[in-house]
Amino acid sequence: MTELANNSKSMGYWQRVARDGPRMGFWFILPTLLLLVFIVVFPLLMQLYLSFTWWTPLEGIPWYQAWEVFNWGENYWFMITDPRFWGALWRTVLIMIIAVPAQFFLGMALAYLFIDQFPGRKIFYSIMLTPMMIVPAVVGLMFFLLFQGTGPVNDHLGLPAEFSWLTDVNRAMISVIIADIWQWTPLMFLILLAGMLGVPSDQLLAAKLLGGSNLQNFIKIIMPRMKTVIIIALVLRAVECFKIFDLVFIMTKGGPGVQTETISVFLYKQTFGELEWAYVATIGLSILIALSILAVKGLSYMAKK
């Protein structure tokens, strides 16, 4: 005993840290680990469990007794044949494939303007970034007001009050997409500008002096160097866009009818309107799995490159 104590006294500070380090580290991360179990693992298992039952809060039994209404995965079959689900999924993808490329090209063009110094660059830069600082719900409300029949948009375009945006079958979707583009182009701009500034300016000068036009230099010198940044920006926005909720919910509530209903809005309605919690669990879990597979495939593809 005394020998051990002596021994540990004779050890240097860093030696003791090296010996006790791993054990100490475990105690340090334990609280976070427990927290993760409760907020990630537990709900996931609960979701999996419920998705195989008919259970709803109206069932009259607590959720852990849901096995009494076990249905052998009929929810999954119901989901696959549910046109409303597929419609919501398609509309989510539609918003994504229009809004994200639009944000990308606008962000890229704006970033290109900001490579060079010009008077007032800092002020414009700050102004450019404001949309993404605003809470999405507020942006939704803003565009809700802008797109009213008697609102500023119609006013400026000289359109009559009967020309509705948010209650029109086609234009509702356009309005939502415009709002999303307005809010998230700045993020694209920010990421792409950072990437663009990372391209060594002397190489750009060298390319210019060799006679390359701005477009040629952009395609051959700037773009290839920004590949990683571009992928990161696109993936980030695509994932965020898939979860779009605030804008849609405040501007149209998914309407008219289900014309702007995205996956998130659909899930919200199922949860708080229909109280079909088992079905919501089914859809949520399916999307999680589908996206995880896509993400892993995408990452391994990127790693190969």
Add this chain to the structure above:
Amino acid sequence: MSSIQIQNVTKRFGDFTAVDEISIDIEEGEFVALLGPSGCGKTTTMNMIAGLEDVSEGVIKFDGQDLSHVRMQDRNIGFVFQNYAIFTHLSVYKNLSYGLEVKKVEKPEIERRVKAMADRMSISHRLHQPAASLSVNEMQKLAIGRSAIVEPRIFLLDEPLSNLDAGFRAYMRAELKVLQHEFGQTMIYVTHDQIEAMSLADKIAIIDQGKLMQYGAPLDIYNDPQNRFVANFVGSPRMNLVDGELREEQGALRLMLHGGAEIPLAGQVKADFTSDSKVHSGSFGIRPQDIYFGDKRADHDIKMLGKVEVLERVGPKRLAYLQVQETMFLAFDEQAQLNVGDDVPFYLPSEASMAFDLDSGRRLGGQ
């Protein structure tokens, strides 16, 4: 190939004047070095020629044609950057072909010219490797080749040798000279290294604090510096330049140095100092290799007495540091006859000495 006329060019950044009324005429096919200490405005001058910077005042002409409104893309200038600015994400081949591709030259023609240039620069074995994998020396060659392949009107080189190791630098110096003859190009070369400038250039423009100090052939500048700055800047080891007050007593003119020593002026250098009666303080210049020991060789040579402080071996010769009161003279000990601590007489040849006005730095008299 073009001649370049730089006429009264000034460049200001806010309140700071980086280049002040510089005028340089460069003939077709000439190799001109812009030489000066860091921050003297030589790179700014070059950037203005390339079009990277606007000219605040004055004009720059190629073959008499004003280029102020020609974009740098259209000036057809070969520019070699200090850090080479190689396109590191492309292959060596693509680097060489870039200037031709953007001009939409035919594919077979590109291939032919790229191969020829790679052979010329002896990097053909690396042609299909990524440019980022090249050594610094190869990057240097690639940078020159990439600019030369488009056959520019003029060639600008911004301190191209400063990143190289010493051995390769000497090799590249010779190589550059050969290339310049081969291309027959007008070349402008920015450097702070006077040896590079002296050995490479047909003409040297020495710039200090934005002002052109002297422009001429290397030997003319060396033998006949027009001011104190040039005298001090050119030559290795540096010229002895000692400052003092001129004092005339009973017909004899002496330069009273700080710390008590004095130089009794005589002959040509005395005449130079007295050529402007308004000058009261002057700077006496003599190159170390002109100082001699032993017997007096000419009547007007000035005899001094100094103590050998340090002897330093430089190649086959020895440099002697001679202390006269508080003033130090540098001389070559040709016959290895000196010992540290000796008091020795030495001579400053009047014909080889130079006189400068201390206030303006201007050369007095002169040839």
